[in-house]
Amino acid sequence: MSDLYKKYDVNVPRYTSYPTIVDWNNCANEQKWMNHVKDSEQLDLYIHIPFCNKLCWYCACNREVTKDQKKIDKYTSYLLKEIDQYSIKDHKIGNIHFGGGTPNALSVQNFHNILNSFNKKDFSISVEIDPRVISEQKIEAYSLYNVKHLSFGIQDFDIDVQNAINRYQPFELVQNIYNQVREKIDCDINFDLVYGLPKQNLESIQYTLDKVQELSPDTIALYSYAHMPKIFSAQKLINEQELLVGKDKRHLYDMAKKRLLEIGYVEIGLDHFVKKETKLYEAFKTNQLKRSFMGYTHLKSDTLVGIGVSSISESKNFYFQNTKDIDSYYKRLNNHESLFVKNHEMSEDDITRKFFINDLMCNLSVKQNRALALDDNKKIDEFISDKILENDEDNFIVKESGKPFLRNIASVFDRYRANTPEGFSRI
Numbered sequence: 001m002s003d004l005y006k007k008y009d010v011n012v013p014r015y016t017s018y019p020t021i022v023d024w025n026n027c028a029n030e031q032k033w034m035n036h037v038k039d040s041e042q043l044d045l046y047i048h049i050p051f052c053n054k055l056c057w058y059c060a061c062n063r064e065v066t067k068d069q070k071k072i073d074k075y076t077s078y079l080l081k082e083i084d085q086y087s088i089k090d091h092k093i094g095n096i097h098f099g100g101g102t103p104n105a106l107s108v109q110n111f112h113n114i115l116n117s118f119n120k121k122d123f124s125i126s127v128e129i130d131p132r133v134i135s136e137q138k139i140e141a142y143s144l145y146n147v148k149h150l151s152f153g154i155q156d157f158d159i160d161v162q163n164a165i166n167r168y169q170p171f172e173l174v175q176n177i178y179n180q181v182r183e184k185i186d187c188d189i190n191f192d193l194v195y196g197l198p199k200q201n202l203e204s205i206q207y208t209l210d211k212v213q214e215l216s217p218d219t220i221a222l223y224s225y226a227h228m229p230k231i232f233s234a235q236k237l238i239n240e241q242e243l244l245v246g247k248d249k250r251h252l253y254d255m256a257k258k259r260l261l262e263i264g265y266v267e268i269g270l271d272h273f274v275k276k277e278t279k280l281y282e283a284f285k286t287n288q289l290k291r292s293f294m295g296y297t298h299l300k301s302d303t304l305v306g307i308g309v310s311s312i313s314e315s316k317n318f319y320f321q322n323t324k325d326i327d328s329y330y331k332r333l334n335n336h337e338s339l340f341v342k343n344h345e346m347s348e349d350d351i352t353r354k355f356f357i358n359d360l361m362c363n364l365s366v367k368q369n370r371a372l373a374l375d376d377n378k379k380i381d382e383f384i385s386d387k388i389l390e391n392d393e394d395n396f397i398v399k400e401s402g403k404p405f406l407r408n409i410a411s412v413f414d415r416y417r418a419n420t421p422e423g424f425s426r427i
Helices: 002-008 028-038 069-086 109-115 136-144 160-164 169-184 203-215 233-237 246-262 279-285 326-334 347-362 368-374 378-387 401-410
Strands: 044-051 092-100 124-129 149-155 188-195 218-224 265-268 273-277 290-293 295-297 304-306 312-314 318-322 340-345 365-367 389-391 395-398
Touching: 002 246, 002 401, 028 318, 028 340, 044 069, 044 368, 069 109, 069 304, 069 326, 092 233, 109 136, 136 169, 149 169, 169 188, 169 203, 188 203, 188 246, 218 246, 246 265, 246 273, 265 279, 273 279, 279 295, 290 347, 304 318, 347 365, 347 368, 365 368, 368 378, 368 395, 378 389, 378 401, 395 401
Parallel strands: 044 092, 044 304, 092 124, 124 149, 149 188, 188 218
Antiparallel strands: 218 273, 265 273, 290 295, 304 312, 312 318, 318 340, 365 395, 389 395
């Protein structure tokens, strides 16, 4: 495996979208998109809350550090303007996902105001939370609206690692919030963990997993830290000498995976682990697992509308991204101007490859005839020779030893990949 780690440790996308945003053609027609949203029977919403109380040095999110509630109130009023602009108050909404930044920076009143802007309230709600800045009143509000999924930003439980990324978050604090949520809300709880952070080692990962076992969340997202200080300036504050790389970094994941499997989790897709009692596991076993910008899900509408700065909207035929700058966001809404700064209209080839890559990422197998028709047969043969893929009569199947290289396999079917070798994280 060490030889394979060295061979395949290259810069490629994570394929949360295809084509990736750097390859968008900016040829999409905005009016066609707005008409598509209007005509959609059901929508999902992603609502971006960019505010954080404190800067975490590892972070690559679009965020602004502030504790000024008036700023957050103003931003919420503009979110409501954007929702009005879409004229979707009477639409059926499947899922609403609050992402960030720190979504629980929203006051209880602002949370109410956003959700009460929709007339049909049988939607499912997901919220990413920072345990350091959540109150009992906000937990009560999540309970009132029957929130179905809460994702805790954990990263690591080791205090030395937390200090090295400027995110002090003692276990006792997380445990207290976790117990409150379990008592008051009937929801799935996810922990976001990150491997490859400064000062992490095999012992610290073991400690973190001990604490994970103690709390026993329903799902785990175990992400690789992508150190790209040229793109994300806050990462310049991280001491690069304290980072493990290559096979040493991958051993952190291998230990975490081994431990998670031992305590009852099942690996699904890319970097995700779930309990067998979850709907995600059921979807995985029945080949119904789906993937979006927010991660893996068992429910996904055909159209996603992104609300707020930097949010991305998606359908079968389109991608649109809002401006990343808050002042620009306000100005454009005030002047009734377009919020979009990037877009893409899918070609038939894009659509074929998008669903093909999503199928690979979710089901860990692809139809042989479709794979061979799309791209490089020699590369597929190489994956088989390296025991990353195996083939039966109809399918190419990702082997257990091939799961670390899922992004490499997907990249073979990315027709844009040769154009943009830089700007992506290493495997």
